[in-house]
Amino acid sequence: MAETGTMRVKSGLAEMLKGGVIMDVVNADQAKIAEASGAVAVMALERVPADIRADGGVARMSDPEVIQEIQEAVTIPVMAKCRIGHFAEAQILEALEIDYIDESEVLTPADLAHHVDKWKFTVPFVCGATNLGEALRRLTEGAAMIRTKGEAGTGDIVNAVTHMRAVFGHIRRLSSLAEEELYTEAKNVQAPYELVRWVAEHGRLPVVTFTAGGIATPADASLCMQLGADGVFVGSGIFKSGDPERRAKAIVEATTHYNDPEILARVSAGLGEAMVGISTQTLDPSQLLETRGW
Amino acid sequence: MDKTLRIGVLAVQGNFREHAAVLRRLSVEPVEVRLPEELEGLDGLILPGGESTAITRLMRLYGLDEALRSFDAPIFGTCAGMIVLDREHLGLADIRVARNAFGRQVHSFEADLDISDADGPLRAVFIRAPWIEDAGPDVEILAEVDGHPVLARDGRILVAAFHPELTDDTRIHELFLNLVREASSVGA
Numbered sequence: 386m387a388e389t390g391t392m393r394v395k396s397g398l399a400e401m402l403k404g405g406v407i408m409d410v411v412n413a414d415q416a417k418i419a420e421a422s423g424a425v426a427v428m429a430l431e432r433v434p435a436d437i438r439a440d441g442g443v444a445r446m447s448d449p450e451v452i453q454e455i456q457e458a459v460t461i462p463v464m465a466k467c468r469i470g471h472f473a474e475a476q477i478l479e480a481l482e483i484d485y486i487d488e489s490e491v492l493t494p495a496d497l498a499h500h501v502d503k504w505k506f507t508v509p510f511v512c513g514a515t516n517l518g519e520a521l522r523r524l525t526e527g528a529a530m531i532r533t534k535g536e537a538g539t540g541d542i543v544n545a546v547t548h549m550r551a552v553f554g555h556i557r558r559l560s561s562l563a564e565e566e567l568y569t570e571a572k573n574v575q576a577p578y579e580l581v582r583w584v585a586e587h588g589r590l591p592v593v594t595f596t597a598g599g600i601a602t603p604a605d606a607s608l609c610m611q612l613g614a615d616g617v618f619v620g621s622g623i624f625k626s627g628d629p630e631r632r633a634k635a636i637v638e639a640t641t642h643y644n645d646p647e648i649l650a651r652v653s654a655g656l657g658e659a660m661v662g663i664s665t666q667t668l669d670p671s672q673l674l675e676t677r678g679w
Numbered sequence: 680m681d682k683t684l685r686i687g688v689l690a691v692q693g694n695f696r697e698h699a700a701v702l703r704r705l706s707v708e709p710v711e712v713r714l715p716e717e718l719e720g721l722d723g724l725i726l727p728g729g730e731s732t733a734i735t736r737l738m739r740l741y742g743l744d745e746a747l748r749s750f751d752a753p754i755f756g757t758c759a760g761m762i763v764l765d766r767e768h769l770g771l772a773d774i775r776v777a778r779n780a781f782g783r784q785v786h787s788f789e790a791d792l793d794i795s796d797a798d799g800p801l802r803a804v805f806i807r808a809p810w811i812e813d814a815g816p817d818v819e820i821l822a823e824v825d826g827h828p829v830l831a832r833d834g835r836i837l838v839a840a841f842h843p844e845l846t847d848d849t850r851i852h853e854l855f856l857n858l859v860r861e862a863s864s865v866g867a
Contacts, residue, residue, distance in 0.1 A: 387790040387824075394787045397806045397845055401728045401758070404692040423737060425692060425730040460778060461730050462807065484784040484807070507785050641691050641737055642713060 395509035395529035398462065398484065399593035402426055402616055406606070406637050407595070409433050409620040412451070413458035415629075422633035426462040426484070428618070429455040434491050434538030435621035435660065438672075444492045446474040449481055456481070464511070469678060470496025472505075479508045485530070486510045490677035491537045491620075498679060503527030513597070515548045515675055517555040518574030520590060522679075525577055531590055533614070534675045535598015538621050540662025542599045544675055545609060549596055553613040559585040598675070601626070601660050603639030603653045610643035627657030684859060687712040687721040691737040693729020693759060697844035701852050715746035723753040723859040726760025728806065728842055731778065734759055735768060744769060753835040753862050755855040761838040762809055772836045773815030780810040780827065792841070794822045794830065794850070801848055803829075803841035810840050835862055 388394075405425030410416040411433060419427050431447040432440065446467050456463045462484035467474035469488055474495075478486050488501050490513050500523065503510040509529035514520035520531045533552055535545030555574075559581065562570060567585055571578040583591055596609040597618035606617050617640055619633075626632045635652040642648040670676070686702055688695045690711035699709035702725075712718060724747075726734075738744045747754075747769055754771065756764040763769055765776040781787070784807055791800040801822075810827035814820065822830035829840035830851070837858060843851035 387788040389786065389788045391789055393804055393845060394789055394806065397804055397842060398784055398787065400694045400697065400842075400845065401730065401806055403694060403696065403729075404690070405730060405733055420732055421736075423692075423733040425733050461732060462784065479785065482783045482785050509784065637733065638737070638740070645713075 390507035392529065396592045398509060399511070399530035402462070402595075403593055404641060405616045406633075406640050407464065407616070407618045408623055408633060409618075410455060410624070413454045415624055416455045416458045418630050419623075419633060420459045420461050422630060423637035424461060424633065425616070426464055427455060427459060428464045428466065428487065428620075429483075430466065433621040433624060434674075435540070435625050436538075437491060438538040446471070446477065446492070449477065452478075452481055452483065456483075466492055467501070468492040469494040470499050470501060472501045475501050475506060475510075479506055483508060488512050488528075490534060490674045494677050500526050500678070503529075511595070513675075513678060514552065515678075516551040516574075517559075517584075518576050519678060520552055520594075521574065521576030521580045521584070524580060524590070524592065528592070530593050530595065532595040532597045532618055534678075535596065535600070536665045536668070537598045537674050539599050539665050539668075540601040540622060540625075540660040541665045542601070542605045542608065544665050545596050545598045545600065546612065548598075548675070549609065549612045549614060552590075552594070556584055556588060556590070560588050599665070600636070601662065602656075603635045603649055606636050606639045607643040607649055610640060616640065622660055625660035627659075632656050632659075683708055684722045684856065684863075685710055685720060686856075686859065687718060687724040689724065689726045689734070689738075689743070689760070691743070692733045693727040694842065694844060695727045698725045698727050698757075701844050701849055705849060705852060705856060707856065712743075713741070715742050718746055718750055721752060722863050723755070723855065724750065725855070726754065726756040726763050727844070728758030728760060731759040731762040734763060738763070747771070753837070753855065753858040755837045755839075757839045757842055757844065758806065758808060761840055764836060764838060772831075772833045772838055773818055774811050774831065774833065774838065775813040776809045777812040778809050779807050780812075781805055781808045783807065790824065792822050792824070792829070796850065798850070801850060802846050803843070804845045805829075805841045808840045811838075832858075
């Protein structure tokens with residue numbers, strides 16, 4: 386009678402995270418700070434994206450020991466990343482009873498043509514997307530939540546904005562198309578017609594859509610929410626800043642009160658140094674993480 | 680009965696948009712509540728699902744916890760909202776709630792719930808759901824899963840461990856609106 390792992394149950398958890406901040410953490414102490422600051426979930430990692438970027442080499446799923454330590458430290462949902470297409474890492478994360486798997490371009494891809502078949506899992510998946518077609522392909526593979534990618538580990542919001550404009554803007558344009566034009570549009574975005582039609586009819590993706598990549602300030606969080614995000618992922622932006630706890634709390638408040646400039650002004654004041662960051666415009670195309678995913 | 684009901688939906692974090700959508704479907708005007716002054720003139724309030732630690736913190740920060748203690752209209756809490764109403768938090772419902780009682784997300788489920796209604800069972804979605812561990816003598820238990828209470832009423836307070844806003848069945852919201860109509864006709 387009781388059914389686990391239905392799409393309603395999988396996407397349902399993402400629904401509960403809306404209006405919230407999901408924070409990258411690398412140990413139990415950071416996880417506790419994140420929880421006490423009002424994070425709705427944490428992403429358990431060995432290294433934050435800024436360090437993965439600086440260290441180079443192959444980035445893989447985190448050590449289960451790190452993940453379990455974080456699971457034991459908090460009561461909020463714990464997410465973890467697997468490499469694109471690395472279904473064995475995903476199986477391990479499911480065995481650890483992780484609450485959400487992020488099939489992430491931040492890690493080094495394991496498959497250059499295929500993503501994980503996410504329908505085979507009871508644990509829900511969140512996947513990155515830079516445009517509408519990519520988001521819909523991930524949904525076809527069974528993703529239960531989408532995050533626009535941005536450029537992780539840079540502290541530069543510009544790519545996140547580009548991707549949100551691409552996804553949300555395209556959805557708005559889709560709603561104005563004639564029915565017969567949707568067939569061609571489905572071909573153009575390389576996604577199933579039924580999904581394209583659903584999105585055109587409803588004016589949104591069928592799952593919760595967060596924003597990630599480059600969020601470093603309360604104003605960044607507000608910008609994302611005003612552009613249409615359901616919530617935000619903050620990776621390196623918190624624990625690579627001068628005063629992580631204060632910044633974490635401020636970004637949480639900014640995500641709730643994203644439409645109230647007076648509150649935003651107050652919570653933005655005196656936060657200390659933001660993460661130094663890298664302008665994504667100065668990155669060589671080979672250093673971009675957002676282009677990973679097919 | 681004639682006037683349009685105004686029902687607040689606490690919108691600091693969580694699944695408030697879907698609750699608002701159900702209210703609209705039932706021809707009730709939803710009002711998003713993020714600050715204490717937005718409670719004024721409401722006929723009832725819904726505390727949605729979300730993360731109870733985040734919601735509790737944001738409520739305290741903006742004085743919504745105190746404001747809710749003096750809010751005297753009916754309140755409906757789902758999942759995290761049920762936790763927020765229990766003895767250990769706002770203390771508005773005489774219940775003790777066990778958080779994440781059904782386990783992590785892999786154990787989240789949907790099931791048919793017997794709500795003793797002529798129209799049959801209710802499909803209910805449980806997401807990392809809590810259950811009621813202990814309830815005072817005046818609390819009416821309305822549904823259970825494996826012997827654990829998951830739907831209950833304590834006077835003007837209605838609580839559910841599951842998410843009626845995630846299905847198309849509006850019976851639980853209608854039940855709450857009946858409480859609201861009862862309360863406002865008594866008050867008027």
